[in-house]
Amino acid sequence: xxxxxxxxxxxxxxxxxxxxxxxxxxxxxxxxxxxxxxxxxxxxxxxxxxxxxxxxxxxxxxxxxxxxxxxxxxxxxxxxxxxxxxxxxxxxxxxxxxxxxxxxxxxxxxxxxxxxxxxxxxxxxxxxxxxxxxxxxxxxxxxxxxxxxxxxxxxxxxxxxxxxxxxxxxxxxxxxxxxxxxxxxxxxxxxxxxxxxxxxxxxxxxxxxxxxxxxxxxxxxxxxxxxxxxxxxxxxxxxxxxxxxxxxxxxxxxxxxxxxxxxxxxxxxxxxxxxxxxxxxxxxxxxxxxxxxxxxxxxxxxxxxxxxxxxxxxxxxxxxxxxxxxxxxxxxxxxxxxxxxxxxxxxxxxxx
Ligand code: KG4
Ligand code: ZN
Numbered sequence: 001x002x003x004x005x006x007x008x009x010x011x012x013x014x015x016x017x018x019x020x021x022x023x024x025x026x027x028x029x030x031x032x033x034x035x036x037x038x039x040x041x042x043x044x045x046x047x048x049x050x051x052x053x054x055x056x057x058x059x060x061x062x063x064x065x066x067x068x069x070x071x072x073x074x075x076x077x078x079x080x081x082x083x084x085x086x087x088x089x090x091x092x093x094x095x096x097x098x099x100x101x102x103x104x105x106x107x108x109x110x111x112x113x114x115x116x117x118x119x120x121x122x123x124x125x126x127x128x129x130x131x132x133x134x135x136x137x138x139x140x141x142x143x144x145x146x147x148x149x150x151x152x153x154x155x156x157x158x159x160x161x162x163x164x165x166x167x168x169x170x171x172x173x174x175x176x177x178x179x180x181x182x183x184x185x186x187x188x189x190x191x192x193x194x195x196x197x198x199x200x201x202x203x204x205x206x207x208x209x210x211x212x213x214x215x216x217x218x219x220x221x222x223x224x225x226x227x228x229x230x231x232x233x234x235x236x237x238x239x240x241x242x243x244x245x246x247x248x249x250x251x252x253x254x255x256x257x258x259x260x261x262x263x264x265x266x267x268x269x270x271x272x273x274x275x276x277x278x279x280x281x282x283x284x285x286x287x288x289x290x291x292x293x294x295x296x297x298x299x300x301x302x303x304x305x306x307x308x309x310x311x312x313x314x315x316x317x318x319x320x321x322x323x324x325x326x327x328x329x330x331x332x333x334x335x336x337x338x339x340x341x342x343x344x345x346x347x348x349x350x351x352x
Contacts, residue, residue, distance in 0.1 A: 108350050
């Protein structure tokens with residue numbers, strides 16, 4: 001197999017710098033993540049060893065609006081960006097010149113927010129004459145699985161976040177193929193919408209997860225969408241929960257929130273596991289990895305780790321690397337997973 005190494009030019013002197021999993025010697029990447037409501041900066045050695053991981057969350061700010069307000073998010077990133085960078089240098093005990101390359105998420109995400117992180121990383125790269133590496137947020141979520149592990153491709157990844165739901169076949173560090181995708185809502189979006197209709201505060205996902213722990217997951221049978229093997233659909237489920245809540249309120253006067261939450265979680269987690277296993281079987285792959293904010297979900301994790309009894313090797317990042325963070329961005333830059341290295345690289349809001 002060919003060695004995975006890419007040569008980057010530094011912006012000022014044009015010096016050549018090698019990055020990639022087959023480079024001899026240490027590659028230290030500082031990365032910035034600012035695609036949504038977390039301002040994060042991390043320093044990672046050789047794609048797997050975290051030397052600093054700093055996250056400034058905006059949850060409290062957006063809670064009063066019931067969701068992320070893009071303009072408010074961008075302004076808050078501006079306020080936090082220098083602080084998280086300084087903190088990451090301090091945690092790692094490194095100087096800017098010790099960094100091999102600077103990376104940032106370039107999309108998908110909120111454009112105003114992405115610009116803050118992108119421009120900070122570009123400024124560092126230009127000032128210290130180091131390569132700049134642009135990272136795709138979705139690839140970064142998958143690469144969170146390399147941190148502190150020995151995971152190597154090939155494997156099948158289930159990526160479940162606020163904006164995306166995909167099954168990805170990872171053939172090598174640099175080759176990832178989407179083999180299934182949602183045709184409507186993302187899993188995180190379904191969680192957040194159902195949580196809102198049940199009156200739970202933002203962010204809905206973790207609150208609904210917590211609430212479902214005290215409920216009976218077999219209380220109500222909710223429908224699983226009848227779509228193709230390479231498709232997910234969650235908008236029908238959301239409507240079914242809405243109708244169920246109305247009916248229960250009418251009949252009982254009060255909503256048995258815990259049971260509804262647990263039944264919703266059972267339906268979603270069952271769908272995700274069945275589809276992923278089906279795809280893994282089809283591609284003859286026995287290694288699975290979970291990724292994205294919803295990979296923090298207790299029931300989805302439990303069901304996936306249960307698959308180890310069926311001979312699967314299962315990976316899932318610890319909670320802090322499931323939700324948005326910059327260590328996964330640095331890992332993605334190191335493994336060259338769908339990266340962009342041009343200093344003229346601009347941000348993008350959606351996957352084209
Ligand atoms: O990956 P992420 O941090 O941001 C995006 O890239 O979208 O994912 C955020 C999503 C939100 O929808 C949030 O409600 C959901 O992940 N989430 C959860 C849990 N923790 C976060 N959903 C279900 N259960 C959880 N424990
Ligand atoms: Zn994310």
